Each structure stands twice: as structure tokens, then as C-alpha cells.
Amino acid sequence: MIMKAKLLIIMALSMNLFFNACAGPFSKEKGKVLADEWIMPDSALCADLGSGIVETLFATRKVKCYELEGKKKVDVADTEVIKGFVRKGEATVLTVKQLAVLQYILLSDNKSYKQNEIRVESPFIPRLEFEFVGKNKRTASVVISLSDMSWVLIYDGKQQFNYDYYSVDLVNRFCKSLLK
Numbered sequence: 653m654i655m656k657a658k659l660l661i662i663m664a665l666s667m668n669l670f671f672n673a674c675a676g677p678f679s680k681e682k683g684k685v686l687a688d689e690w691i692m693p694d695s696a697l698c699a700d701l702g703s704g705i706v707e708t709l710f711a712t713r714k715v716k717c718y719e720l721e722g723k724k725k726v727d728v729a730d731t732e733v734i735k736g737f738v739r740k741g742e743a744t745v746l747t748v749k750q751l752a753v754l755q756y757i758l759l760s761d762n763k764s765y766k767q768n769e770i771r772v773e774s775p776f777i778p779r780l781e782f783e784f785v786g787k788n789k790r791t792a793s794v795v796i797s798l799s800d801m802s803w804v805l806i807y808d809g810k811q812q813f814n815y816d817y818y819s820v821d822l823v824n825r826f827c828k829s830l831l832k
Contacts, residue, residue, distance in 0.1 A: 697762060705807050708786030709759055709794075715751050716743035717830055718781045720795070733781050734795060734804065734811070744830065746782070753826060754782060758794070758803065763818035774800040776814075780827050796827055 698706050718739040723730065730738040746754065758764050777799040784792045793806040801820050805812040817823045 697760075697765065700765065701812075704786075704788070704790060705792060705805070705812070707788065708784050708790050708792040708807070710755065712784045712786055713748065713751070714785060715746045715754070716783045716785075717746055718743050718783065719831060720778045720781055722777065733793060733806070734778055737778050737795075739781065743783070750826075750830075754794075757819045757822040757826060758817055761818050764803070765813075765815055766818075767816060776800050776802060778804070780830060796823065798824055798827060 701709075718733075719741060720733060720737045721740040722736055723738050724736070726732045726736070726738055732738050776797045778795045778797045779799075780796045782794040782796075784794070786792070790808055792808075795804040795806065796817070797803070800816075801824075802814055802816050803823075804814045
């Protein structure tokens with residue numbers, strides 16, 4: 653009887669040590685986004701965009717998503733993001749996981765910072781705006797047009813560029829999941 657109790661205690665302690673050893677690396681990462689090391693921009697991207705923009709896009713943990721609609725006449729109450737396009741309704745706040753996906757499939761991909769040699773013959777009709785508010789309270793908006801597969805970066809109210817996004821299927825699927 654005593655031998656069985658000792659054996660059970662030894663087995664319980666062994667299993668406890670085993671599970672703690674296996675969980676050790678993961679428990680240290682608690683609160684950290686799993687893909688943080690994948691979504692950090694490289695030095696070339698930092699040099700091209702500038703440290704202020706990079707900090708706003710990658711050091712934020714809160715991003716608001718707005719659906720956009722075209723208007724011929726913009727009312728005073730409307731927030732015009734790009735000429736003729738205003739925010740429609742309330743913002744949706746992206747979860748940490750959604751933000752990590754957006755940063756990975758669009759912002760950290762060097763290929764999304766180029767113009768394709770063959771342009772899609774479709775009008776630029778922005779559908780979504782992702783508003784990033786940095787720690788320094790500066791804002792950057794990523795505006796996505798699903799019609800011509802391009803995106804615009806607006807930083808401190810000024811349009812920085814308009815590029816084609818590289819991962820068309822992934823970006824389109826991600827954006828459509830956010831549209832109502």
C-alpha cells in the first residue's frame with residue numbers, strides 16, 4: 653500500500669515536471685503576439701518609409717477599421733479620407749490577431765511597396781480604411797481598394813504613396829471578412 657502511494661507520488665511529480673518543461677517556452681511568451689518577429693519591417697523598408705511612419709504602423713496595438721463610401725458632395729459632419737470618399741458608420745477595432753495578420757500580409761511584405769508592371773484597368777474605389785494611432789499620437793491610415801488591388805498610405809493627413817498589394821488573395825479575403 654505504501655509502495656503504491658510512493659509510486660503514484662513519483663509519477664505525479666514526474667508528469668508535473670514534464671508538463672512544466674514542455675510549457676516553459678510558451679508561458680514566457682504570454683501577452684506577446686506570436687508573429688511579432690515575422691511582421692517587423694526590415695531596414696530597407698524603415699529607410700524608405702521613415703522611422704515615424706514605421707513606428708506608427710508597427711508599434712501600435714490599436715487599429716480602427718472603417719468602411720468607406722463615395723460621395724459627390726461631402727457634408728461637414730463627414731470625415732473625408734480621400735477626395736470623394738468618406739467614412740461610413742462606426743469603426744471596428746481590430747483584435748491583436750487581426751492586426752498581426754494585416755501587418756504580415758500587407759505592411760511587412762516588401763513586394764507590396766512596388767507598382768506592378770501591368771496595371772489593372774479598374775478604377776480606384778477605396779473600401780476600407782485602417783487607422784493606426786501611434787504612441788506619439790500621430791496617425792497613419794492604410795486605405796485599401798479591392799477594385800484595382802492597390803493601397804494608399806496617408807500619414808499625418810498627407811498621401812505618401814499608392815502601391816499594388818502583392819498578396820491579392822490574402823488581402824482580399826481578409827478585407828472581405830471585415831466588410832458587413
